[in-house]
Amino acid sequence: MGNNLLEIRNLKKTFPIRRQKLGLFGQREQMLAVDNLSFTIKEGETYGLVGESGCGKSTTGRMLVGVEKPNSGSILYEGKDLSTLNDREFFPLRKELQMVFQNTLSALNPRQRIGSILEDILKVHGVSDARDRRDQVVDVLEKVGLSEYHYFRYPYELSGGQVQRLGIASALVIKPRLIICDEPVSALDVSIQAQVLNTLIALQQDLRLSLLFISHDIGVIRYISDRIGVMYLGTLVEEAETDELFKNPMHPYTKALFASVPDLYICKETVPEFNGERPVRTDTFKGCAFCTRCPYAMSICAEKTPEFLERSSGHQVACHLYDSME
Template identity: 85%
Template sequence: MESNLLEIRNLQKTFPIRGQKFSLFGQREQMLAVDNLSFNIRKGETYGLVGESGCGKSTTGRMIVGLEKPSCGSITYEGKDLSKLNDKEFFPLRKEVQMVFQNTLSALSPRQRIVSILEDILKVHGVSDATERRDQAVKVLEKVGLSEYHYFRYPHELSGGQVQRLGIASALVIEPRLIICDEPVSALDVSIQAQILNTLLELQQDLRLSLLFISHDIGVIRYISDRIGVMYLGTLVEEAETDELFKNPLHPYTKGLFTSVPDPYIRKEKISDFSGEQPIRTNNFKGCAFCTRCPYVMDKCTERTPEFLEISHDHKVACRLYDIVE
């Protein structure tokens, strides 16, 4: 078994609730965007993080690459706690931990040609020779399915699929070991999605990359992931290897995700409908994260947060239906 490249333990991120007035003797109430989140990513593995919009997936990815600071908890990469590093200390690790954004076009300067975008990244990370920068940039473009023909074009001159390939190239050009992919195919046609996913799989195998793939689409997650973490309201409710999760989903929320997929090869038996939206989770929130929408809710579900228990080998779930501790 591969050792862990990244370990996340008890991660939490809070944001002040907008629109709420300050009290005279207190602070604004805080929303728990991520709460007590723990998982690991093994070397050479693709870990899929799935859940509906607003559950904290993107916030988790942004904390890993240092764009957001955790409120508490640890993000350990190769023995170093990234959450404790300042910008200067984090900079050398940016070469090893990169991110592909959901809307790549907005993350690229419209005034820069592709040659300038890629070579500037290399220049910032210490590649001083112009010929070496050009060779590396062209090489990485070819790896993601683009060519030297695109080298002097602007990002807006590319198609949606080509822009996402450029986003992947921007992450790969400095040869990272871990890439956070934040909904990289959600805005693309199905055929283009397949091309981008196949490109990521080939690169992951050829370069022995580790990927954290974030998506709300359970079908996409199934296609690319070795293991899957199901996230709801800022925390994991289930985690298992991909085949195991699809054969034997345990948590009611996971079953609900499968029910909502139109693919008959993914859809499981229909469970009772859970309507409504995710509530706002604050420090005053008690019980199971899913208790306000779960069709199987019991009194004990609202009293205590369920433990994240290993039910079988590498299959964990946080649900009072499987909680042996009373």
């Protein structure tokens, strides 16, 4: 792997959830969708971000491409802090940072042919020659497993797998360096998932792409990722290289995730059942994010937020159970 391409430092994002009883114009209570999130993505690496629905994965991806603005923290792309840029300053970097959305079809104009959709992206980024635009579009369609035939089709004429390939093509057509893939295969059959994932892996190797792959599917994350971050309630609870994480999961939440998967090749141990609803995390929330549901919770877990520390080589965990290892 190369040097760090993207570095996330102490990223925080809140959303209002309800009004407090402070009158008609009272301030809204804020939910911490992403809280103190830090990780890096290296050149040519696939970083997997896994966690249950609503943990802040998609919000993180949207902040990296400028769709959402963080409340605080830094998004350093080759040393430049993207979180401080306005839309005009961010525009030149959109060629290098692209996103594949979960529901690609909803992002496409149903009245526009596929060739025209992809050519419009090139027009926006300054490719003025019509023949050059068409050649680039046909080339990227072939790279993702489509063909010149699809240049003249409409998005609704494609199958689910072909639509996701088109989503990848729309991200690739301007030759980015980093692609954020937000649940790109979650709605597909298993066989089609494998085809799309293999396409992404081949493209990454050929083009030296870096990927942030967001998913709640542990099997998919394991297949495609070099390193994995496990996310819960807006924060990372564990991070390690893929083989190390599946061989030696340390955080109780990671163990619970693995225990829920019917896969004989995942290292599992008997995890006591955890009950209760996932809490809403606000600024008044104290302690470990997982402490309200953790079967191993101690008194310190409700009082002090655990530090995200390296417990073994390249393996970081935020859990008071391992404080004695320091």
